[in-house]
Amino acid sequence: MLALCETETQAAADNFRQAMRHLASGVSIITAGTGADRSGFTATSVVSLSVYPPRLLVSIDERSATWPLIELNGGFTANLLSSGQKHLAEVFAGRTGLHGAERFVGSEWREYLYAGFALEGALATVHCRLEEVIERHGHRLVIGEVLGSRTLVAGALVYIGGRFTAL
Numbered sequence: 833m834l835a836l837c838e839t840e841t842q843a844a845a846d847n848f849r850q851a852m853r854h855l856a857s858g859v860s861i862i863t864a865g866t867g868a869d870r871s872g873f874t875a876t877s878v879v880s881l882s883v884y885p886p887r888l889l890v891s892i893d894e895r896s897a898t899w900p901l902i903e904l905n906g907g908f909t910a911n912l913l914s915s916g917q918k919h920l921a922e923v924f925a926g927r928t929g930l931h932g933a934e935r936f937v938g939s940e941w942r943e944y945l946y947a948g949f950a951l952e953g954a955l956a957t958v959h960c961r962l963e964e965v966i967e968r969h970g971h972r973l974v975i976g977e978v979l980g981s982r983t984l985v986a987g988a989l990v991y992i993g994g995r996f997t998a999l
């Protein structure tokens with residue numbers, strides 16, 4: 833009976849993962865930290881929770897190296913990637929083997945004290961103060977109070993079918 837349940841659970845997870853491959857998502861890099869003590873990761877779970885008041889929601893794996901820096905500094909920045917920033921999406925997803933501050937080398941960043949780093953050439957940057965954290969299923973659902981945002985006119989980078997695609 834237990835084995836059957838586990839099989840069903842695994843099948844449900846596989847089906848769900850497959851279904852989510854069809855969800856086209858914008859691609860962001862979430863950054864946090866100060867100075868050289870910085871970190872960032874590629875994320876698609878970035879949601880506009882509310883416009884009035886402005887609040888951003890991100891789901892972060894509890895094993896993320898960036899989460900402790902968000903908690904410590906009380907803030908983060910979401911950088912929504914533009915169509916030419918696929919390489920950075922790969923780097924910040926850990927696919928090139930780089931970690932922490934190493935991932936920032938070679939591109940231009942502007943520090944917002946205690947609220948992470950803004951990427952030059954990003955489609956949009958949203959700076960947040962950590963407002964609330966909900967722990968669920970090995971993730972931190974992080975709600976950010978938006979301190980400020982900036983946008984560029986450019987194409988977007990999206991993730992669908994397991995691939996990054998320029999729009």
Ligand SMILES: Cc1cc2nc3c(=O)[nH]c(=O)nc-3n(C[C@H](O)[C@H](O)[C@H](O)COP(=O)(O)O)c2cc1C
Nearest residue numbers: 873874875876877891892893896897924925926991
């Ligand atoms: C397309 C894509 C979307 C991702 N979205 C998220 C996300 O929303 N939340 C998250 O915690 N990790 C997400 N990840 C995984 C992290 O980018 C990856 O685990 C990264 O290496 C974490 O950095 P770290 O090793 O420095 O903790 C995503 C990865 C990819 C390729």
